Amino acid sequence: MTHVEAWSIIQTGIGQPGQMSVTRTYPDQGHGSMAISVIPPGSSLMQPPRLLEGRWLHPGETGAVVISQSVRAEVLPDIRSGDTVQLSIGGHLTSWQVVGIAEFVFQGGSMFMTEEGFEAATGLNQPNVLRIVTDRHDEETRTAVANATERVLTQASITVRSSASVSRFEAAGTGHLLPIILIFLALSIGMGVVGSVGLASTMSANVLERTREFGVMHAIGASATAVRRIVISEGIFIALMSCIVATLPALLLTAVMSAGLGNLFLYGALPFQVSALASLIWVVVVIVGAVLATLAPAVRASRLTVREALAYL
Numbered sequence: 001m002t003h004v005e006a007w008s009i010i011q012t013g014i015g016q017p018g019q020m021s022v023t024r025t026y027p028d029q030g031h032g033s034m035a036i037s038v039i040p041p042g043s044s045l046m047q048p049p050r051l052l053e054g055r056w057l058h059p060g061e062t063g064a065v066v067i068s069q070s071v072r073a074e075v076l077p078d079i080r081s082g083d084t085v086q087l088s089i090g091g092h093l094t095s096w097q098v099v100g101i102a103e104f105v106f107q108g109g110s111m112f113m114t115e116e117g118f119e120a121a122t123g124l125n126q127p128n129v130l131r132i133v134t135d136r137h138d139e140e141t142r143t144a145v146a147n148a149t150e151r152v153l154t155q156a157s158i159t160v161r162s163s164a165s166v167s168r169f170e171a172a173g174t175g176h177l178l179p180i181i182l183i184f185l186a187l188s189i190g191m192g193v194v195g196s197v198g199l200a201s202t203m204s205a206n207v208l209e210r211t212r213e214f215g216v217m218h219a220i221g222a223s224a225t226a227v228r229r230i231v232i233s234e235g236i237f238i239a240l241m242s243c244i245v246a247t248l249p250a251l252l253l254t255a256v257m258s259a260g261l262g263n264l265f266l267y268g269a270l271p272f273q274v275s276a277l278a279s280l281i282w283v284v285v286v287i288v289g290a291v292l293a294t295l296a297p298a299v300r301a302s303r304l305t306v307r308e309a310l311a312y313l
Contacts, residue, residue, distance in 0.1 A: 001145060002135050005045055006127035008038035008118065012111065014075050015088035034071060036089070036111045038118045038127075045131050054081030054100030062117040065096040068110045069103055087111075094121040139167050180261065192289060195242070200293040203235050207297040214301045215308065224302035231301050235294030239286045 012034050039046050041059065048056040057064055065085070072079050079085060079098055086093050096113070119125045134145050142165035150160045207214070214227060255272055262270035 001132050003044070003133035005040055005043055005131045007040060007043075007129040007131055008036075008115070008127045009129050010036045010038065010089060010118075012036050013088045015086045015093040034075070034110050036065075036087070036113060036118070038113060038115050040115050040127070045133070049102040052101045052103050054098070056100055057112060057114055057117075059114070060116045061099075061114050062120045063095075063097055064099045064113065064117060066100040066102055066112045067098055069101060071110045072101055089122055090124070092122070096121070137167075139165060142167065192285065196289045196293040199235060199238060199290060200296065202238075203231065203294045203297040204300075206234075207231065207301045210301075211304060211308070214304045215306050218304060219306045227302040227304075228298040231298035232291055232294050235290045235298075236287055239290035240283075243283055243286055 014034075039057070051066075052069060054066070057066055065087070067076070067079070067085075076085065079101075081098055081100055083098050084095055085098055086095050088094075096117075102112075115125070130149065132145060132149065134141050146163040146165065150163060153160050217227060251274070254274075258272050259269040
């Protein structure tokens, strides 16, 4: 272990004077619930998320809270930065000023406040989460450290409810999006196959129409390899031009789908990012597909004889 921070993650609900706070959640008591992440002073494990409104918490600030866009969408649709909200913490109502609304929050809670603010409002300071940084970041090391920490805490009569590594947390998040990713990947492969078939058909017709041209090339001494190379190069050129032409529509469609899926599942557009590696891989796949699609027409063109070319009408 290279670094340890003690955090508190507290379940909460939106409270009203004289009313019971009720929060809708799923049977696992996790999905759908609202939780406060209490950030310790000088934390190096909290990167402020992107904000839709307002600002992030100041060090040592009291009476201030940052909420996620999911909280606003589900239970506080009219809340704005600068408004006041009442939270039920441990059965007691506490008043907080919303200083910011975060776009994406994947840090264990849907609301954030400083440790000083939480202690001033509740009089409590009992962290219930340990966040541990290891010198190596493979799953085996993380599991070993988690098990050793659990044994030490258990021997100290401290009950450990659960332990999870960052990689497991990321895998769980990816698992939620995996079906959607697989669907889009299958659609992409299907469109690629259809495009390859179309290119093969186009090049076959092209070779048929240029039968006399290829015959003349053979007559003046062009080798079969040179003819094949010419046809395949034309197919690759068409494929690369299709990539260039498709760039703008692809970016626009990606932005639309990112916004649509994000608003559907996360109450906000997903970050629009273009992977240079993925783009390069796709271009390589397109080139290979073009080579395979034009190989048969290229072979046919290379085998044309002068007699066949002259007999073609």
